[in-house]
Amino acid sequence: MNAGPTDEELLAAYAAGDARAFGELYERHERPVFRYFLRQGAAAALAEDLLQETWMAVIRNAERFEPRAKFTTWLYTVARSKMIDHWRGKDDAVSLDDAANDPDEAPLEVAGSEADRPDVRAVSRAQARAFVEAVEALPAAQREAFLLQAEGGLSLEEIAIVTQAGHETVKSRLRYAMTKLRSAMEDWE
Amino acid sequence: MRRNGSDRSVRGYRAASDTLDERPSTATRAAILAAAARQVQAAPRDAREPLAAPRVTPRKRWPYAAASAVLLSSLAVMMATRTEREMPTFTAPTERVAENAAPAKPVPSPEPPLSAAAPSASQEVASTQASVPARAEKQAKADPSRAGATIAADEAKVAPAAEARAKEEVAVLRDAPAPAATPPPSASVDAVAALPAQLAKRQAAPAVEATERRRNESSDIASAERSAVRPAPAAPPAAGLGAATGSVSAEADASKPSAASEWLERIIKLRRAGRHDEADLELKRFRESYPQVTVPAEALPATGTR
Numbered sequence: 001m002n003a004g005p006t007d008e009e010l011l012a013a014y015a016a017g018d019a020r021a022f023g024e025l026y027e028r029h030e031r032p033v034f035r036y037f038l039r040q041g042a043a044a045a046l047a048e049d050l051l052q053e054t055w056m057a058v059i060r061n062a063e064r065f066e067p068r069a070k071f072t073t074w075l076y077t078v079a080r081s082k083m084i085d086h087w088r089g090k091d092d093a094v095s096l097d098d099a100a101n102d103p104d105e106a107p108l109e110v111a112g113s114e115a116d117r118p119d120v121r122a123v124s125r126a127q128a129r130a131f132v133e134a135v136e137a138l139p140a141a142q143r144e145a146f147l148l149q150a151e152g153g154l155s156l157e158e159i160a161i162v163t164q165a166g167h168e169t170v171k172s173r174l175r176y177a178m179t180k181l182r183s184a185m186e187d188w189e
Numbered sequence: 190m191r192r193n194g195s196d197r198s199v200r201g202y203r204a205a206s207d208t209l210d211e212r213p214s215t216a217t218r219a220a221i222l223a224a225a226a227r228q229v230q231a232a233p234r235d236a237r238e239p240l241a242a243p244r245v246t247p248r249k250r251w252p253y254a255a256a257s258a259v260l261l262s263s264l265a266v267m268m269a270t271r272t273e274r275e276m277p278t279f280t281a282p283t284e285r286v287a288e289n290a291a292p293a294k295p296v297p298s299p300e301p302p303l304s305a306a307a308p309s310a311s312q313e314v315a316s317t318q319a320s321v322p323a324r325a326e327k328q329a330k331a332d333p334s335r336a337g338a339t340i341a342a343d344e345a346k347v348a349p350a351a352e353a354r355a356k357e358e359v360a361v362l363r364d365a366p367a368p369a370a371t372p373p374p375s376a377s378v379d380a381v382a383a384l385p386a387q388l389a390k391r392q393a394a395p396a397v398e399a400t401e402r403r404r405n406e407s408s409d410i411a412s413a414e415r416s417a418v419r420p421a422p423a424a425p426p427a428a429g430l431g432a433a434t435g436s437v438s439a440e441a442d443a444s445k446p447s448a449a450s451e452w453l454e455r456i457i458k459l460r461r462a463g464r465h466d467e468a469d470l471e472l473k474r475f476r477e478s479y480p481q482v483t484v485p486a487e488a489l490p491a492t493g494t495r
Contacts, residue, residue, distance in 0.1 A: 014229065022225040026218075034213045035206055048217045055221045059228050128205035135202060150199045151206075181198040 007071035015062040022062075026055065029072070032151040033079055039135055039147050040083055050086060054079045076152045077162045080144070134184035142177035145170055449479045456488040465490060 005013070005021075007028065013021035033054060037047035057078050065074065135143060141163075148154045148162055160170045452475050459468035469490060476484070 014225070017229045019222075019226045019229050022229075023222060026221060026225070030218065031206075031212050035211055038211060048213045051213055052217055052221055056224060059221075059225050062228075125208055128208035131201055131205040132209060146198075146202075150202045178198045181202070185198065185201050 008065075008067045008069075011058075011062055011065055011071055012067060015065065022059070025071075029075060033075065036076070036079060036147050036151045037083060039132070039143065039151075040140075041136065042083070042086075046086070050079070050082050053082045057082070070158065072152050072154060073158045073161055076148055076154065080162060131181070131184060134181055138177050138180060141165075142173045142180075145173040146177040146181070149174065449475070449482050452478075453482075453485060453488050457485070460487060460490075 005024075007025060010021040010025040014025065030051075034047055034051050037050045038044065042050060054075070058075065065071070135146065138146060144163060145159050148159045152158075154162065156167060156170055156174070159165075159174075160167050163170065165173075452471070456468050456471045456475065459465070459471060468488070472484065472488060472490075475482075
């Protein structure tokens with residue numbers, strides 16, 4: 001996937017004083033994390049604020065990061081907590097852990113690591129906007145699970161860790177999300 | 190089948206995101222990178238920039254500074270020691286002039302304006318140089334070290350001339366009493382006339398100090414003559430060189446009867462004429478005026494000592 005040092009190695013190098021390693025690490029994850037905030041309903045300005053807060057937390061806690069854990073799992077855990085902290089201050093806050101948005105259905109096999117084969121066809125801007133709107137229209141829990149998989153490349157187990165939900169619950173959320181998005185993609189084909 | 194559908198959804202979403210090309214502003218990016226750089230005490234730098242050259246540690250220059258300080262200090266101490274060794278033979282020219290000029294009477298004359306003093310001095314120096322034989326002047330000019338390294342060019346001209354004149358007067362006093370070529374015009378010239386006595390006295394000194402003393406002597410004589418010339422009255426700028434010299438000589442004749450050699454000649458004449466009482470009186474006065482001048486045997490009484 002990524003040639004060269006892994007995310008964990010770059011973070012360790014930054015913790016040792018290599019600012020350039022942080023730059024490379026940031027370059028890898030800047031846009032996925034930013035889109036993660038945008039799809040969760042944040043405006044661009046808010047998404048930037050949340051992005052900055054997330055990376056500031058990474059900077060401050062880089063020395064305490066344990067190389068055994070996966071960096072993206074930690075990064076999206078921090079991002080999610082920042083977003084939850086933001087929405088908790090709002091009256092119209094929507095819980096991402098709302099069980100009402102997670103109807104229990106048959107489990108779905110998800111393999112995020114195989115998702116980036118080079119057979120992605122280019123889409124028009126209008127189609128892209130329509131697909132993104134379909135994602136944004138998903139229930140919060142399903143949307144979050146989908147975004148963690150699509151943007152962060154997290155596995156089912158990692159999504160479960162980040163969202164602090166059960167393994168089966170995460171699978172169910174993803175399955176519902178995929179079903180809805182497939183119907184949205186039918187218009188392209 | 191479901192897995193393929195999931196993959197297709199994720200790929201479709203990623204393609205849509207790439208198409209929309211959503212990214213944070215450069216300001217946010219710069220703020221985050223700067224914060225990261227500050228955290229590790231490094232200068233902010235774009236991650237895509239190539240690595241800069243490693244920071245060069247500042248060159249240690251303090252050993253060179255210390256060595257230079259020691260060297261300069263040693264040099265200063267050496268120079269001070271050398272100067273101290275040479276200093277005992279040095280006598281301030283102004284003091285010597287004061288000693289020599291003490292018995293002479295000041296020439297009463299109106300105080301000239303300050304601006305007129307300079308041309309008068311140069312005229313007197315010129316007249317002094319004119320009275321010196323050309324051979325002595327050439328010899329003096331041939332050895333510029335006599336004039337001293339720190340004396341100005343005009344002083345270097347005056348010093349050899351004065352020394353030549355002093356040598357000439359010493360020769361006159363040794364051989365026989367003879368009238369001076371030019372009578373002493375003033376107290377300042379008397380001071381110069383007394384210098385042959387000093388020269389005669391110093392010729393008896395050890396030969397080791399001769400060279401060094403001559404060097405100081407030349408500068409002393411020049412300084413003495415220069416300082417003695419300065420307070421002399423100056424003729425008005427309109428007056429010529431001859432007028433100024435003549436007026437000064439006339440004033441000197443009126444105040445002082447004769448030079449040492451002329452005085453000694455008169456004493457000898459009194460002896461030969463058998464007027465020993467007058468000769469003794471004159472000799473006594475002569476010795477009071479010129480205690481350092483050697484009196485010839487003809488001027489002394491029969492039982493007298495030199």
